Amino acid sequence: MKVLDGRVAVITGGSRGIGLGIARAFRAAGAHVVIAARKEQGLKDARAELLRGEGTGDVLDVVANAGEPDHAQRCVADTMLHFGRLDVLVNNAATNPYMGDLLELDLPRAEKTVRVNQYGMIAWSRSAWHAWMSEHGGTIVNIASVGGLIVDPQIGYYNATKAAMLLMTRQLAYELGPKVRVNAIAPGVIKTELARAVWEAREPVLTAKLPLRRLGTVEDVANAAVFLASEASSWMTGQALVLDGGATALPIAVDS
C-alpha cells in the first residue's frame, strides 16, 4: 500500500518545475492528480509525461490561472465531477513580475503579485474546503520560499508575498483545523528550468556557501510534499518545512 493510494490531489502550477515534480511524486505514491496551469499545450505535454511515469493514477489537466478565483472554483468542480473527491491541495503557482527595490514598485505589478501568490492561496483553499475538505478532511501544502524568511537585494516584494503565505499557513491551520491540516514548504534555490537564470551561471558560488554544498532539486521538494500530504505527518499543522541545504541556518542570506 502506498502512502497516497486512492487520494486525489490538485496542484496549481502543475505543468512544470516544482509543481510537475510534485505531481510525479504524488502519482508514484498512489494518487490521482489534477494539474492546473495557464497554458494548454504545457498541460498536455505535462500530462503525457506524467502518464509515462511511475504510478497508475489518472491525470486530469485543467487550464486555470491561479490568480482567478473563478478558475479555482471551476477546476475544483471539474475535479469533483471527475474523481468525486479532493484530498490534497498544493498551492504551488506563483508569479514574480518585478525585480528591484520596494520603493520603486508600481501598483499594478504589486497587485498582480498579491493576486496570484497570496489571494490565490485563499481562493483555491476556499474552493477545496467547500467542495470536499470541510466535510471529509484533507491536507493543504503551500509552496512558499526561504525568501519569505530573509532579505534579498532583488526580489523583496515577491518574498513579502511568500512571507504572507507562511503566516497564512498558520492562520489557515487554525481556521481549518482539526479537519484539515495546512503546512508549507519553504525551498531554497531549486534547479528548475524556470529559475535557470538565477542559478546556472552562479552555481559554484551559490553552492560553496551552502552547508550541503549543492542546490536543491525538484525531487527534494516533491519528497517533502508527499510527506506533508500523507498520514505520515498526521499531527503536523501550521508548520513550514525549510529545504535549503542549510542556507538559512547560516547568517549569509543577503549576498548579491
Place this chain on the structure above:
Amino acid sequence: MRDLFSLEGKTAVVTGASSGLGARFASVLASAGATVFAAARRVDRLRELGVGVVSCDVSVEADRVRLAETAFAETGRFDILVNNAGVPGETQAAEETADSFASVLAVNLVAPFHLAQLMASRGGTSIINVASILGLVSAAPFGGASYAASKAGLIGLTRELAGQWGGAGVRVNALAPGWFRTEMTEDLFSDERSSRWVDRNTMLKRGGEVGELDGALLFLASDASSYCTGQVMVVDGGWTAR
C-alpha cells in the same frame, strides 16, 4: 515513498530508548531496515524491542564513547544518531538549584553534543536531536527552566552543527514534539482539566498519538530529507503555530 524512507544497510543509535518515545523510535528505525543500537540506563526494559541493546548513562562520558564504539565495531558504520535521552528537571524555576539545572543540561545538551561528535567522526550522515516545543515557547506552569533552556540550546546546537558539518555530508535536524503521552507528560494527561487545556489550544484539538512521530523521524533519518539540514521539525498538532 517506502524506498525513499528505507534505512536498509544503515546503522542507527537511539538514546533514551527505554522511554515511550525512544522505544518507538528504535523499533521504527529497525522496521525501516536499520541495524539499531538502543541505549538506556534501564536495559531490562529494552529486551523486548528486538534490537541491539547497550547499557548507557548518557551523562557519563565513558558510556557515550563505549556506545559509539560498540555500534561502529559491530557494524563498521554509524549513520544515524537519534539524541532522544532527556530528563525533565524541576517544574518551578524558583525551586531549582544551580546544580540540578546543570545536571539537566549535562543529559539534555552536553551528551547530545558529544555523541554527535563521536558519530560525525565515524562517517555519520543524519543526526536527529529530539528537542521539544518547550525549546520554542513557554508552557508555564508546565515545563521547567532547565528543561526549556536545554531544549532551546539543542535547537541552537542543531543549527550550528548543520552549518559546520554540512560540507562533510552530515545533516543535523531537530524534532520538536508537542504534547505526546509519555512518562514525562503522564500527570498532565491524567488530569482532566490539563488534558482539556491541551485539546483546546491545539489546532487539531487533541494530543499526539503514539506513531505520529514515525513519519517525521523516518523523513529526517532517510534520504527523503537529503536537502534538509539545520531545521526544526515541529510535530505538535499546531500548538506553536498559534
